[in-house]
Amino acid sequence: MSEPFHFYTQAHLVRLLGMKAKNPVELLEGIRTVPVSSIYYHTHRFLQQHHYLSPEPPNDFAYWLTSILGMQEWGEAVASVDVIQYRDLEHLRSRLEAVLSGYLAKGGYLAQAPEGHEFHFVSCVTVITPTPYIAHDAAQFLEALRRVSINSIYFHVFEARLRLKNNGNDFTLWFQGLGKEKLAAELSRLDPYTITLEGLRKKIIKLVSRYA
């Protein structure tokens, strides 16, 4: 008998680091030196703060390069770093560094942010708490999934797989444990970064209803 699935939820307290960048060189320097929780926050913030939007705005670095500095090409390059590929945030940091270094090496014009529009590096403290929802089987899982907050879905899909260096997402692992290989495979194929959290909830409900 597999362990029941206990739904957890999480919330972030944003920490200010007192560090800012005025141009792409300083942005790169910041990306190199900030705590890894800052890389996490700046590449994932939009997922929660703008989770109703699809397509979502890009990560904070890309948004700043494009919308504040007007460096469209750089912004696009940073926006297209495929966050889902990176289960280790240090690898994601290295990729962002490589993209920015590549552009810097080409030389050319570097925009400066006007005063008041600098990039401010922040990080976060994540507080994780259990919810009252526990599922022993697929039917209970579906029932709970309909009721939990999007923060809980976020925790089990994004937080678990990336920040906590978990292998896959929690839902995939649990259904694997139940022997639902087909469902687990379908769940692991989801690209949660290109869908709203409510859209993700609906998609998971559909998959579980179909395969469990």
Place this chain on the structure above:
Amino acid sequence: MPDIAEYIPIVGQSTIDELYILAGNLKGKMIQNINSTAVGGGVAEILSRMIPLLRQFGVDAHWDVIKGNERFFEITKKMHNALHGARATLTDDDFEFFLQVNRQNAAELERYGDVVFVHDPQPIGLIERKEELGRKWVWRCHIDFTHPDPQVIQFLEAYINQYDSAVFSAPAFSRKLNIPQALISPSIDPLSDKNKDLPPELIDSILERYNLDRTRPIVTQISRFDYLKDPVGVIEVYKMVKKNVDCQLVLAGGGATDDPEGMQVLEEVKAAAAEDPDVHILFLPPSSDIEINALQRASTVVLQKSLREGFGLTVAEALWKERPVIASAVGGIPLQIAHKYSGILTYSKEGTAHFLKQLLNEPKYAARLGANGREHIRNNYLITRHIRDYLLLFISLFHEGDIIYLN
């Protein structure tokens, strides 16, 4: 004061459930807020709504107010202005007197919470008792700290650095400090008079009172008559747009009648309007929250063309009413608007006029911005998020590390 349950239809049951879970982790901890005024001003307004709600969640929250005489408040007023960038004219005697009043209050306070949550500079010196009392101490800065006077900030930093944590409202206000700093933005209360839903007939009657024509677009800016809100610039924008789109402009706000600058700005605004019947200048008395609410709800587009801004919560108010907003990218406004996703950020009169024409001519696009804006405010700038952040802050004081697991 609203019951917590009244927020459920607005933010969802699961959001409220999670606040109860977080609050449950503060059982047995007394949270003591301390500021310098019980009425008037933004801090008192926030605390008067926040404390009853925290208590409904089961948090043992309290609010104490320090005492000071006229000289003390003259000094703190100067400090306040200096933190906003004005030149300080404070003497060593002033700083000494400021500390004396703080020490007297520290001695007279009848209780100290497990968390002592000190708001703004006035009571900052209470921290001198930390060594003797222990407890967790947090300093909450509600003001714009972007260009503080060096003398005042140097004096204050010696005290700020003794706290366990500091809290600022926007990233630009953070500084290099020796203690952790949290970002906690202000919020609006969706159930307050300024933001609650209004019956259509009430909105109609208010518009009728101000002779506004509901069959033509209404462009509104709600703000004090203050140079920093650039009301004359808004009229210039209106004139650029009016050539192509038949619209009305509403400039509505209050201001103290004994504020000579406010009156001067009002006169300049009237002169700029040049008796255009489609420019409505409304000098509203205090407690016009329902009228402001109705004007925002009836607007086709809301502007906030400020030259400088603290956080700019009027933007959140308009977005909450699903209005498309065009606002200057200053102060806390870029936190509230993601450009072209949940509103428009501009840098000039010409840019504002360009986007205003676009939104008036493309109502579907404008509606999408408004709808996204409302969701952004729902998720990030309502009082329930503010409560969540405070709960997380208090919890974080009793735990180490970036990831905190609670049972």
